[in-house]
Amino acid sequence: MxxxxxxxxxxxxxxxxxxxxxxxxxxxxxxxxxxxxxxxxxxxxxxxxxxxxxxxxxxxxxxxxxxxxxxxxxxxxxxxxxxxxxxxxxxxxxxxxxxxxxxxxxxxxxxxxxxxxxxxxxxxxxxxxxxxxxxxxxxxxxxxxxxxxxxxxxxxxxxxxxxxxxxxxxxxxFGYNLCFRLDAVINNFIFESIVNKKIQIYGNGKQMRPxxxxxxxxxxxxxxxxxxxxxxxxxxxADFNSNLNQIKQILLDNLPELEYIYLNQNLSFDSHSLHKSLLLDKGQETLIKKSFLNFKNHIRIK
The missing domain is CATH 3.40.50.720 (NAD(P)-binding Rossmann-like Domain)
Structure with a gap:
């Protein structure tokens, strides 16, 4: 083939x-x-x-x-x-x-x-x-x-x-490989949390995505x-639905010294999410932690 x-x-x-x-x-x-x-x-x-x-x-x-x-x-x-x-x-x-x-x-x-x-x-x-x-x-x-x-x-x-x-x-x-995209929100959050120890959240962080x-x-x-x-x-x-605040919390659990700042916190952005019947029932926390560790193991600074 x-x-x-x-x-x-x-x-x-x-x-x-x-x-x-x-x-x-x-x-x-x-x-x-x-x-x-x-x-x-x-x-x-x-x-x-x-x-x-x-x-x-x-x-x-x-x-x-x-x-x-x-x-x-x-x-x-x-x-x-x-x-x-x-x-x-x-x-x-x-x-x-x-x-x-x-x-x-x-x-x-x-x-x-x-x-x-x-x-x-x-x-x-x-x-x-x-x-x-x-x-x-x-x-x-x-x-x-x-x-x-x-x-x-x-x-x-x-x-x-x-x-x-x-x-x-x-x-x-989301997830690590050598061609990872920084405009993917979870990848961006993970990369910034490891390299800069700080992430920026636009709006109130309640915007949901699969x-x-x-x-x-x-x-x-x-x-x-x-x-x-x-x-x-x-x-x-999709594996799961999540909003930015939930992703932030999982990263905080893995990196307690992480700083975060809300930009225009009074703003709310459009969301969309999938019914549970369309989700593959993979654990949100497990998969984000897996990605965090993969990024961390491949980034060459402490």
Missing amino acids: RVLVTGGAGYLGYSLTNYLNELGDISEVIVYDNLSRVHPNFFLGSKKLNKTTFIKGDILNTDKLIKILKNIDVVYHLAAHTPFPKNHLENFRYEQINQWGTLNVVNAIKRVETVKKIIFLSTSAVYGNRHEISPEAVPQPQNAYSKSKYEAEKYVKALSEKCEINVIRSGNI FIHIDTLCMYLVDLLEDFSTSQTTKTI
């Missing part, structure tokens, strides 16, 4: 590629990435990826995509524009990369015969700012980023007669390789 991972040199791609490289059923993993984030850490680490090939390329390059897709069995489509904060200044890039870039991937897949499955990483943000979002909830995207991902879902689902489709609406990803550890998500994505059918599935997953 040959697997293509678009955006594979990014944060999630780094860990997912490590998992895929170890699978006996996979003969080759091709990482296709334009390196727009200028993150050379993907190429670092003690583990040799003997089944993995890196190809620099853009999902907007149709001819190159078609060439790379030949003899590919499974596509993990992770490539996306995801800067923080998600605001109107990035609207064009969201539309260009997340929406039209995905359409380009879909059209390229239509022109090759071998692809049997596409696994597309979407976001739980497509549901908008609501609490206890149920499995039956209808998406109501409320910003340019979530709208671009929801439109991208529609393009991917147009492949239903071509191959199996798995759309994964993930919570906010979160998923990067290892949890990778294992779920890898498990999707076990079953090939003509089905089309959309799955929303």
Whole structure:
């Protein structure tokens, strides 16, 4: 089995590629990435990826995509524009990369015969700012980023007669690897607490989000390789819901000398959370502590 991972040199791609490289059923993993984030850490680490090939390329390059897709069995489509904060200044890039870039991937897949499955990483943000979002909830995207991902879902689902489709609406990803993102709130809090012994909380800290550890998500994505059918599935997953105050308290328990400051504490921000039936029932405190220790063990200062 040959697997293509678009955006594979990014944060999630780094860990997912490590998992895929170890699978006996996979003969080759091709990482296709334009390196727009200028993150050379993907190429670092003690583990040799003997089944993995890196190809620099853009999902907007149709001819190159078609060439790379030949003899590919499974596509993990992770490539996306995801800067923080998600605001109107990035609207064009969201539309260009997340929406039209995905359409380009879909059209390229239509022109090759071998692809049997596409696994597309979407976001739980497509549901908008609501609490206890149920499995039956209808998406109501409320910003340019979530709208671009929801439109991208529609393009991917147009492949239903071509191959199996798995759309994964993930919570906010956190956890350590060499390509970790500091604009992920838990990663940012952990990094700042270890390096600066201080974190900043915007607003009153009550804003709620669903979160998923990067290892949890990778294992779920890898498990999707076990079953090939003509089905089309959309799955929303996260480990737990949490607000910033709860995350702060867990970090305080692990680092009592931690300082924290609230900026504009009188402000409240929009929240969204998932119904417990969509949560994987992984312990919030356990997973945040695991991430804290992983960061601490890899940071080279006392």
